[in-house]
Amino acid sequence: MLLTQFISESTEALSQIYPLAEARGIILMLCQETLGVRSYTHIIEPQTAIPDDKLPELIQLRERLLASEPIQYVLGFCEFCGRRFAVGPGVLIPRPETEELVSAAVGHLLSLSQPVRVLDLCTGSGCIAWSIAQELPSSAVVGVDISPEALSIARSQFKIENSPEFISADVLKTDNIPMWEKFDVIVSNPPYIMDQEKSQMRSNVLDYEPSLALFVPDDDPLLFYRAIASWSVKLLKDSGVGFVEINEHLAEETALVFQQAGFEDTYIINDVFSKNRIVRFARKS
Numbered sequence: 001m002l003l004t005q006f007i008s009e010s011t012e013a014l015s016q017i018y019p020l021a022e023a024r025g026i027i028l029m030l031c032q033e034t035l036g037v038r039s040y041t042h043i044i045e046p047q048t049a050i051p052d053d054k055l056p057e058l059i060q061l062r063e064r065l066l067a068s069e070p071i072q073y074v075l076g077f078c079e080f081c082g083r084r085f086a087v088g089p090g091v092l093i094p095r096p097e098t099e100e101l102v103s104a105a106v107g108h109l110l111s112l113s114q115p116v117r118v119l120d121l122c123t124g125s126g127c128i129a130w131s132i133a134q135e136l137p138s139s140a141v142v143g144v145d146i147s148p149e150a151l152s153i154a155r156s157q158f159k160i161e162n163s164p165e166f167i168s169a170d171v172l173k174t175d176n177i178p179m180w181e182k183f184d185v186i187v188s189n190p191p192y193i194m195d196q197e198k199s200q201m202r203s204n205v206l207d208y209e210p211s212l213a214l215f216v217p218d219d220d221p222l223l224f225y226r227a228i229a230s231w232s233v234k235l236l237k238d239s240g241v242g243f244v245e246i247n248e249h250l251a252e253e254t255a256l257v258f259q260q261a262g263f264e265d266t267y268i269i270n271d272v273f274s275k276n277r278i279v280r281f282a283r284k285s
């Protein structure tokens with residue numbers, strides 16, 4: 001089969017699930033990764049054929065996409081902060097907006113004398129922890145999660161000298177916070193999507209990504225932030241700073257959680273789309 005035919009047929013089929021441009025991007029990515037072609041090979045070399053021994057695999061992977069499985073699970077990786085992170089069922093696919101949390105934290109950490117200590121609560125794939133560790137090679141980074149699947153993937157991401165340590169713990173159990181050496185920065189992207197927001201979400205997320213990583217009850221959507229504030233009260237140095245990704249619709253309320261926990265210097269940071277995305281908190285300015 002010609003590559004161009006596979007791309008146009010597959011794009012049309014996938015556009016039943018995704019907007020056309022997104023469907024095309026997904027199919028081009030599938031072809032790039034499985035065939036080693038460029039995104040434009042089918043245009044500049046329209047006679048390019050898919051090798052017979054590759055076609056069955058390609059069709060099988062396309063079937064998974066047509067069943068709404070995210071391309072990142074189908075390929076087994078996701079790009080984040082310029083690096084490839086392994087992902088799979090049971091682990092949240094890192095989102096582009098979380099890169100802004102990493103930038104804010106790294107920007108602050110670079111202004112401190114090194115080495116620094118960083119805690120990442122609800123670490124998932126470890127994308128935040130590993131990105132910070134790689135930007136600051138003398139840093140000591142600790143990631144915490146409750147999910148065995150997430151911790152297993154997080155531990156296996158890279159091999160570097162200052163690999164983060166990944167620890168199993170329930171962040172919501174605030175009567176049992178470990179007595180670790182204090183941290184310069186605490187970061188977190190906890191579950192924050194309200195159950196009522198599910199109706200606006202697509203099946204590639206709802207049917208495949210772990211609910212544990214995404215959702216919080218409508219009647220208590222800030223429970224993770226209260227817990228993170230408690231961990232921060234105990235484990236952040238006096239001069240320490242916290243950065244949490246937030247539900248854009250609950251920015252003021254989230255900032256208030258940290259103010260009520262005693263963090264006076266608390267403010268909201270917008271993302272590139274001018275949406276409320278991060279709350280930064282510290283004891284004093």
Ligand SMILES: C[S@@+](CC[C@H](N)C(=O)[O-])C[C@H]1O[C@@H](n2cnc3c(N)ncnc32)[C@H](O)[C@@H]1O
Pocket residue numbers: 092093094095098121122123124125126127128144145146147150169170171172189190191192212213214
């Ligand atoms: C929104 S995901 C964030 C994952 C990753 N930090 C990222 O930005 O892609 C939230 C993570 O919180 C973890 N989690 C959920 N409940 C938890 C709990 N009670 N204690 C610790 N981690 C929890 C989930 O397993 C999931 O990995």
